[in-house]
Amino acid sequence: MTNPGDRGQKGGPRPRPSPSGGSTGNNLLKLLAVILLVPALMPFFVPPVADMYNHPVFHSLDRSISAGRNVKRLRRQGDVVEQPGANGSRKIKPVVCGEYLGDKSIWDPNADMNRTEMQRLTITDPPFIISLHAMHFDKMRWVHIMKKGEYYETGVTAAFHTILGKYDSSVRPAPLVIDIGMNIGWFSLYSRAHGHDVAAFEPNKVMFLRVCESLQYNNWENDNTVSLWNYGLGAQAGSFNLTTGNNPGGSSFHEDRLAPKFRKKMTVEVATLDSVAIQEGWLDRQVSLLKVDVEGFENFVFEGGKRLIYNGNVENIFMENSIHNITVVGEMIDMLYDAGYRLNEIRTVNGDPYHEDWWPTFNPMLEERAKHENNDEVSSQLNFLSKSTCNLWWQHNKIRNDK
Numbered sequence: 001m002t003n004p005g006d007r008g009q010k011g012g013p014r015p016r017p018s019p020s021g022g023s024t025g026n027n028l029l030k031l032l033a034v035i036l037l038v039p040a041l042m043p044f045f046v047p048p049v050a051d052m053y054n055h056p057v058f059h060s061l062d063r064s065i066s067a068g069r070n071v072k073r074l075r076r077q078g079d080v081v082e083q084p085g086a087n088g089s090r091k092i093k094p095v096v097c098g099e100y101l102g103d104k105s106i107w108d109p110n111a112d113m114n115r116t117e118m119q120r121l122t123i124t125d126p127p128f129i130i131s132l133h134a135m136h137f138d139k140m141r142w143v144h145i146m147k148k149g150e151y152y153e154t155g156v157t158a159a160f161h162t163i164l165g166k167y168d169s170s171v172r173p174a175p176l177v178i179d180i181g182m183n184i185g186w187f188s189l190y191s192r193a194h195g196h197d198v199a200a201f202e203p204n205k206v207m208f209l210r211v212c213e214s215l216q217y218n219n220w221e222n223d224n225t226v227s228l229w230n231y232g233l234g235a236q237a238g239s240f241n242l243t244t245g246n247n248p249g250g251s252s253f254h255e256d257r258l259a260p261k262f263r264k265k266m267t268v269e270v271a272t273l274d275s276v277a278i279q280e281g282w283l284d285r286q287v288s289l290l291k292v293d294v295e296g297f298e299n300f301v302f303e304g305g306k307r308l309i310y311n312g313n314v315e316n317i318f319m320e321n322s323i324h325n326i327t328v329v330g331e332m333i334d335m336l337y338d339a340g341y342r343l344n345e346i347r348t349v350n351g352d353p354y355h356e357d358w359w360p361t362f363n364p365m366l367e368e369r370a371k372h373e374n375n376d377e378v379s380s381q382l383n384f385l386s387k388s389t390c391n392l393w394w395q396h397n398k399i400r401n402d403k
């Protein structure tokens, strides 16, 4: 079989280049990717990579997952998460927009801007208003959203429309979308515009200034439909320091490339997805969509969210797969398959259909892997996934016709 990564793509932008070079280069790139909890181009400059990787929130996916059919054991392990305060109070606290918007200690790239000129009505179906960072801080989103009223990931927006439009959003509670890697909230706001409830995660405080403004502009700030969580999600809870800069124009993620006077230290809190899910009662809710865009951190998010993933009420998972280690990719998708997910579509980074001829071959391949516990044969599909950054749309088999 040929590797589709070697073939020309049928339209749509090319995938991001995969890391090349020896294993040292691969490791370095992978570790750098791990730290990009927020989408690329944000001004994160990180401490030495080895220190980061030794932090307990970054440990590799549990080996038992790749053996498959360890559901009971995984569920038991899934119990080992932080519990809400004994008096029922929230231990993991959501963002209170009034506090964030009034907090002068949060550096704001829009401090000197005219707020009216920093918002845009989108051209999406349905439309919504979004507040943007100043162009000097986030040119990527400015040039697309402010100039065109749409995101550069147009295909992902279209996929959201397809997925969310299938639900009756008049039911109460509304279906829940969990957005991991919120950035300024394009997908959270778009999901809310479809009438779904939203829970959004993002470790960088500055993003909440924008999304809180957006909630105000759309009159969604007081209706309890959107909860915001200023946490990164990892395999374990913890906190660690990132060094950030003001200017995202710097292309390096090495602290030492950033002049000391521009360095800012930011303490980032990490929670596990399960701990928030248990606290908030999401195990008993219909979750229409779990969106994961964490730049190589995907396996850690799932590791900390096993209980929710195995629970079966998350109906769709839309994830950007940017892990370039075939072992880790294999373990991650084995876990999803084991938890009842089947691959529905592969899309490019921008969300356009990608290698449609491969979609039907994926689930049989995963079934084969699940049957042969010690099957270490490297399939060309897995090889492809570990080389291309792409979006994967998974559906739980309970909502599929081909189960």
Ligand SMILES: *[C@@H]1O[C@H](CO)[C@@H](O)[C@H](O)[C@H]1NC(C)=O
Binding pocket: 023, 026, 027, 030, 060, 325, 326, 327, 328
């Ligand atoms: C891939 O990940 C596995 C498991 O974490 C690790 O043992 C291996 O060294 C990694 N390979 C590369 C090339 O980084």
Ligand SMILES: *[C@@H]1O[C@H](CO)[C@@H](O)[C@H](O)[C@H]1NC(C)=O
Binding pocket: 085, 086, 087, 088, 089
């Ligand atoms: C509930 O417990 C938390 C700590 O778990 C504490 O901070 C908080 O004050 C308590 N609230 C009440 C009303 O007792």
Ligand SMILES: *[C@@H]1O[C@H](CO)[C@@H](O)[C@H](O)[C@H]1NC(C)=O
Binding pocket: 114, 115, 116, 117
């Ligand atoms: C802000 O911008 C709007 C639209 O361009 C303009 O009408 C308004 O006068 C500006 N406000 C200030 C205080 O400059």
Ligand SMILES: *[C@@H]1O[C@H](CO)[C@@H](O)[C@H](O)[C@H]1NC(C)=O
Binding pocket: 239, 240, 241, 267
């Ligand atoms: C982060 O920085 C603060 C202040 O410099 C320090 O007290 C804390 O120990 C650091 N945390 C970690 C996890 O390194």
